[in-house]
Amino acid sequence: MATTTDDYEDGLKTLEELTTNAQQIQEHVLQQILARNAGTEYLSRFINGQTDKQCFKTKVPIVTYEDVKPYIDRIADGETSNILLTEPVVEFHMSTGTSGGLPKLMPVTAEIHDQTALYFTLLRSLMIKQFGDLDKTGKRLALFFAKPETETASGIKKRTVLTSMLKDPETRTAILKLYTSPIEAVFCSDNNQSMFCQLLIGLIQRDEVVSVGSTFATVVLRAIKFLEDHYEELCSNIKTGQLSDWITDSGCRNVVSLILKPNPELAESIQTICSCKSWEGILKKLWPKAKLIDAITTGSMSQYAETLEFYGGGLSIVSTVYICSEAVCGINLEPLSKPFDVSYTFLPNMAYFEFLPVKNDGATMSEQIQLNGGPVDLVNVRPGQYYELLVTTFAGLYRYKVGDILMVTGFHNNAPQFRFVERQNIILSVDTDKTSESDLVKAVTEAKTLLESFGFILRWYTSYADTSSIPGHYVIFWELMVKEGDDDTKVLDPMMMAECCSKMEESLSLIYKTYRKENSIAALEIRVVKQGSSEALMDYYVSQGAALNQYKGSTCIKSNDAIKILDSRVIAKFFSSKKSMY
Numbered sequence: 001m002a003t004t005t006d007d008y009e010d011g012l013k014t015l016e017e018l019t020t021n022a023q024q025i026q027e028h029v030l031q032q033i034l035a036r037n038a039g040t041e042y043l044s045r046f047i048n049g050q051t052d053k054q055c056f057k058t059k060v061p062i063v064t065y066e067d068v069k070p071y072i073d074r075i076a077d078g079e080t081s082n083i084l085l086t087e088p089v090v091e092f093h094m095s096t097g098t099s100g101g102l103p104k105l106m107p108v109t110a111e112i113h114d115q116t117a118l119y120f121t122l123l124r125s126l127m128i129k130q131f132g133d134l135d136k137t138g139k140r141l142a143l144f145f146a147k148p149e150t151e152t153a154s155g156i157k158k159r160t161v162l163t164s165m166l167k168d169p170e171t172r173t174a175i176l177k178l179y180t181s182p183i184e185a186v187f188c189s190d191n192n193q194s195m196f197c198q199l200l201i202g203l204i205q206r207d208e209v210v211s212v213g214s215t216f217a218t219v220v221l222r223a224i225k226f227l228e229d230h231y232e233e234l235c236s237n238i239k240t241g242q243l244s245d246w247i248t249d250s251g252c253r254n255v256v257s258l259i260l261k262p263n264p265e266l267a268e269s270i271q272t273i274c275s276c277k278s279w280e281g282i283l284k285k286l287w288p289k290a291k292l293i294d295a296i297t298t299g300s301m302s303q304y305a306e307t308l309e310f311y312g313g314g315l316s317i318v319s320t321v322y323i324c325s326e327a328v329c330g331i332n333l334e335p336l337s338k339p340f341d342v343s344y345t346f347l348p349n350m351a352y353f354e355f356l357p358v359k360n361d362g363a364t365m366s367e368q369i370q371l372n373g374g375p376v377d378l379v380n381v382r383p384g385q386y387y388e389l390l391v392t393t394f395a396g397l398y399r400y401k402v403g404d405i406l407m408v409t410g411f412h413n414n415a416p417q418f419r420f421v422e423r424q425n426i427i428l429s430v431d432t433d434k435t436s437e438s439d440l441v442k443a444v445t446e447a448k449t450l451l452e453s454f455g456f457i458l459r460w461y462t463s464y465a466d467t468s469s470i471p472g473h474y475v476i477f478w479e480l481m482v483k484e485g486d487d488d489t490k491v492l493d494p495m496m497m498a499e500c501c502s503k504m505e506e507s508l509s510l511i512y513k514t515y516r517k518e519n520s521i522a523a524l525e526i527r528v529v530k531q532g533s534s535e536a537l538m539d540y541y542v543s544q545g546a547a548l549n550q551y552k553g554s555t556c557i558k559s560n561d562a563i564k565i566l567d568s569r570v571i572a573k574f575f576s577s578k579k580s581m582y
C-alpha cells in the first residue's frame with residue numbers, strides 16, 4: 001500500500017520480471033516448498049524426504065480439502081504444525097469457496113502475509129498506471145465489513161482474509177488516510193449499522209470520493225439497495241447533524257460525531273439526486289469525482305455486471321484480482337477490460353500452480369471430463385483449453401484442488417492469463433442432466449434480452465432444482481426492476497415471461513431437452529421475487545456465519561431455508577410452454 005507515484009514503475013518492472021521468468025520462478029517455488037516440507041508427516045507418506053520434482057509429480061496425490069482436513073484439524077487442536085509444514089502457522093484463513101458450504105480453515109504463515117503485501121504493491125502500480133494516483137486527489141469509498149475473529153482450541157486465530165488484512169497496522173494506517181470508511185465502522189459487528197455509517201461518511205465526503213467499491217459486486221449492489229431504502233434518513237442526519245438513534249454501536253457513534261455537522265445544503269443536493277425517478281448512473285451522480293467501481297465482477301459475479309453498469313453511469317468496473325483463501329493467484333493487467341473480457345495473469349511467485357485439463361464440449365461446460373495426461377505446469381497450458389486449478393502453497397497445501405475452472409486466454413510474457421469460467425460443482429440436475437453455472441449464466445443471458453424491450457432489467461437471479469414433485473424441474477428466481485424510473489405499476493406480460501422460460505430451456509444442453517421431451521423433466525419455472533430478495537438471502541447467509549465481504553451469492557442454492565426465504569417473497573410464477581419443439 002506504500003507505493004507512490006514515483007516508485008510505481010518499480011512495481012511494473014517487477015511484474016515484467018515475474019511474468020518473463022515464470023518458468024524459473026515456478027521451479028524455484030516448488031524446490032523451496034519441497035526442501036522445507038518433504039520431511040513433514042504428511043509429505044513423507046508419499047515422497048519420504050525426497051525433493052525432486054519428478055517424485056513430487058508422480059507420488060504426491062491430488063487432493064481436496066477433506067484429505068488435508070485431518071491434519072489441519074490436528075494443528076487447530078494444538079499439535080505442532082510440523083505435521084504438515086515446517087513454518088509456524090500464525091493464523092487460519094476461513095474460506096467459503098461457495099457461500100453454501102461450511103468455512104474451510106486454511107493455514108497461514110508469516111510469509112503469506114508478505115506475499116499478500118507484495119501483491120498489493122503490484123496492484124497499486126497497475127492502478128496508478130491506468131488511473132493516475134487517485135490517492136493524491138481524493139479518497140476511496142470501499143465498503144468493508146470485518147468479521148469478528150475466533151480462535152481454535154489451541155488459540156490460533158481464525159479469520160477471513162479481509163479481517164486479517166484490516167488488522168494489519170500498515171493497512172489500518174492506509175485506511176485512515178486513503179479511505180472514507182473509518183476502521184471503527186468497518187469493525188462494527190452489526191452490518192446494518194456499519195453500512196449506514198460507511199454510506200453516511202461517504203456521502204458527507206462525496207466531493208472527495210475517487211472510487212466506489214468493495215470486494216465483490218454483490219456488496220456494492222447491496223449498498224445501493226440500502227441507500228434506496230435509507231437515503232431520506234441519511235439526508236436528515238446530514239441536514240441536522242444528528243446521528244439516528246438506532247446506531248447504538250459506540251465506535252460508530254464516536255467516529256461519526258467527529259465528522260457529522262449540520263449541512264442542509266449537502267443534504268438537499270443528495271436528496272434531489274436520490275429522489276430522481278431513475279437511479280441510472282446514481283453512483284456517478286452521488287460521487288462525481290469517482291473514476292471507477294472497484295469490485296470483482298467475474299465468474300458468478302458476472303450476473304451483476306449489467307446492473308452495476310446501470311448504476312455506474314459510465315464508471316469503469318474494475319475486477320482487479322483472482323484470489324482465494326488458499327493463495328493469491330492472478331492479477332488483472334488490463335483494469336479497463338469489460339467484466340466479460342477480464343483475464344487474470346498468474347503470478348508465478350505466489351504458489352506452485354498446476355492445471356488439470358478438463359474437456360469442454362464446445363457449447364456448454366456440462367460435460368467436464370478430465371482429460372488424460374495429468375496436470376500440466378503453469379507455463380505449459382494451452383490457449384483455449386479449460387483447466388481445473390491445483391495449488392501447492394508455502395502454507396501446507398500440496399496439489400490441492402481449489403475447485404475453480406479456468407480457461408486460458410493468452411500469455412503475458414511467459415505467464416498465462418485465464419478467464420474465470422466457474423466454480424466447479426455448482427450445477428442444477430433433476431435427473432442425469434447436468435447444468436453447470438456457466439450453462440445457467442448463458443441461458444439467463446439469452447432469456448433476459450427479451451425483458452429489455454418490455455422495459456425491465458433483471459437485477460438478480462438464482463436457481464434450484466425442485467425435485468419435490470415428479471418429474472422435477474428447474475426453478476429460477478428472478479428479481480426484476482423497471483428500467484425507467486420506478487413505475488411499480490408496470491405489469492409483467494405473462495406471454496413474455498413464458499417466452500423467457502422457453503428461451504432458457506432452448507439454451508440448455510441436449511440432454512436437458514431430450515429429458516424435457518420425454519417428460520423426465522417438467523417445465524422450467526421463473527418465480528419473480530420482490531425487490532430486496534437478494535439482500536434478504538444475503539442476510540440469511542450472513543446470519544449463518546458467512547462474512548459479508550466474502551459473500552459471493554450463488555447462481556444456485558441448495559439450502560431449504562434459503563429457498564423458503566425466497567419462496568415467501570414470490571410475487572408471480574411463470575412456466576415454459578414449448579415442450580413440443582425440443
Ligand code: AMP
Pocket residue numbers: 094095096097098296297298299300301319321322323324325326402403404420423550552
Ligand atoms: P474464499 O476463499 O472464500 O475467499 O473464496 C475464493 C473463491 O472465490 C475462489 O476459489 C473463486 O471461486 C472465487 N473468486 C475469487 N476471485 C474471483 C474472481 N476474480 N472472479 C470470480 N471468482 C472469484
